[in-house]
Amino acid sequence: MIPNQELAKEIIAKRIAKELKDGQLVNLGIGLPTLVANYVPEGVHIIFQSENGMVGMGPAPEKGKEDKNITNAGGMPVTIMPFGAFFDSATSFALIRGGHVDITVLGALEVDQEGNLANWIIPGKMVPGMGGAMDLVVGARKVIVAMQHTSKGQPKILKKCRLPLTAKAEVNMIVTELCVLEVTDKGLVLREIYKDTTIDEVKSLTEADLIIPEDIKIMDI
Amino acid sequence: MIPNQELAKEIIAKRIAKELKDGQLVNLGIGLPTLVANYVPEGVHIIFQSENGMVGMGPAPEKGKEDKNITNAGGMPVTIMPFGAFFDSATSFALIRGGHVDITVLGALEVDQEGNLANWIIPGKMVPGMGGAMDLVVGARKVIVAMQHTSKGQPKILKKCRLPLTAKAEVNMIVTELCVLEVTDKGLVLREIYKDTTIDEVKSLTEADLIIPEDIKIMDI
Amino acid sequence: MNKVVDIEKIKPFFKDGMTLMIGGFLACGTPEKLIDMLLELNVKDLTIIANDTSFPDRGLGRLVVNGQVKKVIVSHIGTNPETGRLMNEGKLEVELCPQGTLIERIRAGGSGLGGVLTPTGVGTIVEEGKQKLTINGKEYLLELPLRADVALIKGSIVDEFGNTFYKGTTRNFNPIIAFAADTVIVEAEEIVKVGELRPEDAMTPGVLVDYIIKGGEGFDS
Amino acid sequence: MNKVVDIEKIKPFFKDGMTLMIGGFLACGTPEKLIDMLLELNVKDLTIIANDTSFPDRGLGRLVVNGQVKKVIVSHIGTNPETGRLMNEGKLEVELCPQGTLIERIRAGGSGLGGVLTPTGVGTIVEEGKQKLTINGKEYLLELPLRADVALIKGSIVDEFGNTFYKGTTRNFNPIIAFAADTVIVEAEEIVKVGELRPEDAMTPGVLVDYIIKGGEGFDS
Numbered sequence: 001m002i003p004n005q006e007l008a009k010e011i012i013a014k015r016i017a018k019e020l021k022d023g024q025l026v027n028l029g030i031g032l033p034t035l036v037a038n039y040v041p042e043g044v045h046i047i048f049q050s051e052n053g054m055v056g057m058g059p060a061p062e063k064g065k066e067d068k069n070i071t072n073a074g075g076m077p078v079t080i081m082p083f084g085a086f087f088d089s090a091t092s093f094a095l096i097r098g099g100h101v102d103i104t105v106l107g108a109l110e111v112d113q114e115g116n117l118a119n120w121i122i123p124g125k126m127v128p129g130m131g132g133a134m135d136l137v138v139g140a141r142k143v144i145v146a147m148q149h150t151s152k153g154q155p156k157i158l159k160k161c162r163l164p165l166t167a168k169a170e171v172n173m174i175v176t177e178l179c180v181l182e183v184t185d186k187g188l189v190l191r192e193i194y195k196d197t198t199i200d201e202v203k204s205l206t207e208a209d210l211i212i213p214e215d216i217k218i219m220d221i
Numbered sequence: 222m223i224p225n226q227e228l229a230k231e232i233i234a235k236r237i238a239k240e241l242k243d244g245q246l247v248n249l250g251i252g253l254p255t256l257v258a259n260y261v262p263e264g265v266h267i268i269f270q271s272e273n274g275m276v277g278m279g280p281a282p283e284k285g286k287e288d289k290n291i292t293n294a295g296g297m298p299v300t301i302m303p304f305g306a307f308f309d310s311a312t313s314f315a316l317i318r319g320g321h322v323d324i325t326v327l328g329a330l331e332v333d334q335e336g337n338l339a340n341w342i343i344p345g346k347m348v349p350g351m352g353g354a355m356d357l358v359v360g361a362r363k364v365i366v367a368m369q370h371t372s373k374g375q376p377k378i379l380k381k382c383r384l385p386l387t388a389k390a391e392v393n394m395i396v397t398e399l400c401v402l403e404v405t406d407k408g409l410v411l412r413e414i415y416k417d418t419t420i421d422e423v424k425s426l427t428e429a430d431l432i433i434p435e436d437i438k439i440m441d442i
Numbered sequence: 443m444n445k446v447v448d449i450e451k452i453k454p455f456f457k458d459g460m461t462l463m464i465g466g467f468l469a470c471g472t473p474e475k476l477i478d479m480l481l482e483l484n485v486k487d488l489t490i491i492a493n494d495t496s497f498p499d500r501g502l503g504r505l506v507v508n509g510q511v512k513k514v515i516v517s518h519i520g521t522n523p524e525t526g527r528l529m530n531e532g533k534l535e536v537e538l539c540p541q542g543t544l545i546e547r548i549r550a551g552g553s554g555l556g557g558v559l560t561p562t563g564v565g566t567i568v569e570e571g572k573q574k575l576t577i578n579g580k581e582y583l584l585e586l587p588l589r590a591d592v593a594l595i596k597g598s599i600v601d602e603f604g605n606t607f608y609k610g611t612t613r614n615f616n617p618i619i620a621f622a623a624d625t626v627i628v629e630a631e632e633i634v635k636v637g638e639l640r641p642e643d644a645m646t647p648g649v650l651v652d653y654i655i656k657g658g659e660g661f662d663s
Numbered sequence: 664m665n666k667v668v669d670i671e672k673i674k675p676f677f678k679d680g681m682t683l684m685i686g687g688f689l690a691c692g693t694p695e696k697l698i699d700m701l702l703e704l705n706v707k708d709l710t711i712i713a714n715d716t717s718f719p720d721r722g723l724g725r726l727v728v729n730g731q732v733k734k735v736i737v738s739h740i741g742t743n744p745e746t747g748r749l750m751n752e753g754k755l756e757v758e759l760c761p762q763g764t765l766i767e768r769i770r771a772g773g774s775g776l777g778g779v780l781t782p783t784g785v786g787t788i789v790e791e792g793k794q795k796l797t798i799n800g801k802e803y804l805l806e807l808p809l810r811a812d813v814a815l816i817k818g819s820i821v822d823e824f825g826n827t828f829y830k831g832t833t834r835n836f837n838p839i840i841a842f843a844a845d846t847v848i849v850e851a852e853e854i855v856k857v858g859e860l861r862p863e864d865a866m867t868p869g870v871l872v873d874y875i876i877k878g879g880e881g882f883d884s
Contacts, residue, residue: 023664025870045664047870051541052467053611055870056862068470069598069610075468075496075521080610082858083664083824085865088613088645089467089493090549093542097562097775098842100871116565127529127538128520129494135542135562139775168565244443246649266443268649272762273688274832276649277641289691290819290831296689296718296742301831303637304443304603306644309834309866310688310714311770314763318554318783319621321650337786348750348759349741350715356763356783360554389786546776555767556780556796556803575777577807582777586798609863642830643863
């Protein structure tokens with residue numbers, strides 16, 4: 001367990017940042033996934049997409065330099081890089097659904113060993129709506145879930161999602177503060193664990209069945 | 222009969238020009254329909270659409286002032302009016318199919334009393350393709366056929382089209398050098414005849430059944 | 443063809459029970475002055491089609507707070523707690539639609555398409571009640587068109603004919619809803635003479651626009 | 664991220680039997696220098712998806728004349744007699760598709776849609792072999808997506824990242840095919856540095872572009 005939430009998030013964001021390859025088009029979900037942008041390795045140029053209508057999204061503007069006409073999918077002021085482009089929502093989702101986005105990084109309420117994802121509704125409790133998430137998960141070439149391993153000690157990586165799904169069998173990779181999991185045809189493969197945890201601890205905090213290969217690595221962050 | 226081809230075309234174009242109302246968006250097919258633009262009544266402002274990607278198409282440029290980047294759907298140089306807009310083909314046909322074009326004027330090989338139109342293929346002989354015609358006929362709010370009444374003396378206004386159709390039951394009005402026909406649920410109604418012809422002559426040059434109302438007018442051109 | 447009118451001129455268009463499409467993404471690119479007008483008119487039982495219900499104090503979310511809305515068709519309600527509260531109390535019907543599907547449904551409505559097949563939502567509750575088709579071995583949902591009585595648009599630079607340029611990410615749903623409503627009203631941040639915008643800059647061709655009103659320079663100004 | 668390359672660099676991409684999408688409408692907005700290259704490479708058995716087969720001596724029609732084409736999917740062949748002649752001789756397969764349907768099929772292919780429902784072609788031979796669906800009492804044809812190996816595009820102003828601005832009616836099919844091919848090559852009339860185009864002017868976002876080659880200023884210059 002990594003009780004320090006900030007550290008947990010940092011581990012997750014740093015590890016995912018290493019998945020990004022030079023020149024890729026990447027969409028980061030709101031919240032934890034957004035942090036990934038802070039850790040992109042030097043020399044790697046990532047093009048960030050924002051589903052409200054932009055590629056080449058840049059960092060938040062300095063205070064006082066906000067442009068009300070340039071916001072991200074969370075409604076916050078951002079900037080655009082010189083190589084960026086603005087477009088309408090139909091074009092934005094043509095990019096997303098059409099397979100032009102290389103990687104999408106999203107948070108999850110639950111994810112399961114079949115690659116199912118639930119992150120948009122807790123019936124009767126929280127109904128924010130799916131926004132662009134369903135399209136992103138179906139359309140992006142690679143779907144990475146970024147989330148803390150458990151919620152109040154309860155596993156979020158399940159045998160089968162219990163909440164309504166965002167998409168069926170679309171998740172490729174799950175990164176938590178404890179481990180990196182790859183979703184394969186045979187199930188979830190434990191690829192890496194954090195230096196301060198153990199395979200047994202990961203297993204005990206995961207409901208899903210895990211395939212444990214011989215060559216598990218220590219998470220490189 | 223109006224044996225003078227040029228006069229015949231002028232009669233047709235002049236009559237159709239009177240159908241156009243101020244502010245309407247109009248698409249004129251290549252050939253005879255294009256002539257309609259020359260006779261738009263003074264004070265009536267028509268916005269011409271060209272399906273290759275423009276609204277607000279203007280007249281042909283003066284010789285030597287052609288812009289290779291501004292052409293019409295026939296590939297010929299044209300101009301754009303100051304209120305015009307350029308767009309891509311998907312947007313162009315969103316306008317057309319979406320019912321935003323008020324009137325389309327097209328030529329015909331055959332048209333029939335059910336409002337069927339054939340103008341894109343003579344199997345084994347002439348296969349130019351439908352281009353944008355099928356979309357225009359289906360999408361425009363009003364479809365006017367502009368054509369000479371007969372072809373080498375043979376009727377072109379038939380009981381039933383024999384050539385492959387461009388669209389089914391979409392024609393609203395037929396204007397020839399001899400008459401103006403309205404397509405109704407009950408069949409073809411003879412609304413107007415040219416001053417130098419007779420109802421009997423029109424009937425004899427038309428295969429389709431014609432409904433002859435009491436108040437037939439002389440074509441106002 | 444000057445379509446600029448005083449806001450008084452358009453007030454009679456708005457009636458209880460009508461369906462509106464409103465541009466904007468979390469209030470970026472939303473016509474706030476037209477929202478002010480709707481609040482003042484206090485028309486009720488509105489159906490609103492938009493990306494989201496924005497915030498309680500900004501964008502169309504203000505209409506929700508004021509109890510004027512019977513139904514929303516949106517992708518996201520999470521930023522406006524009042525939407526969720528009224529939904530839970532049974533006072534507001536909420537149809538949640540994936541963002542990419544929503545914009546395609548509007549585009550279909552505006553471009554004469556009978557529907558589109560999308561992989562988004564397959565295997566989720568979004569597919570409930572929808573026809574599923576298998577194309578080349580892959581499942582798709584048939585999503586149906588949306589249209590509205592009036593579209594309310596926010597333009598950055600608008601010429602007097604209605605040609606509209608959108609700055610930055612204000613574009614979002616605006617140019618798409620302009621095709622899908624019987625009446626289109628643009629709130630212009632800046633109004634220019636015809637000819638001042640390049641024809642290539644008319645992201646919304648003026649032919650689609652019925653009325654232009656002068657707006658402010660954005661919510662904060 | 665400078666994607667400008669010498670034309671030699673892209674020649675190895677082209678192989679017999681591949682499928683190309685080529686921008687342009689009757690040779691307006693067609694990358695003539697890339698056509699020159701294809702003539703020189705003399706790759707054979709091409710399938711070409713485009714609006715039309717232009718003219719024997721201009722645009723992609725030159726590839727037809729040179730016997731390099733096995734099949735075309737186009738809306739119009741009437742301006743290139745050679746297309747018709749080869750078709751009648753059984754040496755060239757011609758799939759004629761209504762223009763608005765063709766561009767929607769390409770758009771579907773590029774944006775991950777499984778198909779679209781269009782009223783265009785209902786009741787004509789275009790409906791042969793296609794699924795018909797009735798939505799709200801109206802019949803539609805299900806039209807399926809198109810994709811290509813390579814898209815060849817003509818841009819008026821292109822920055823080194825590939826952001827592309829199209830002048831006038833050169834836009835037509837170009838921005839739509841940019842989404843629907845595995846490799847996208849832009850022939851630029853003018854190349855500018857990154858940052859010289861406004862992000863709003865990127866009618867084709869540079870992220871879609873793989874290679875840029877410097878073209879001439881149009882066929883006649």
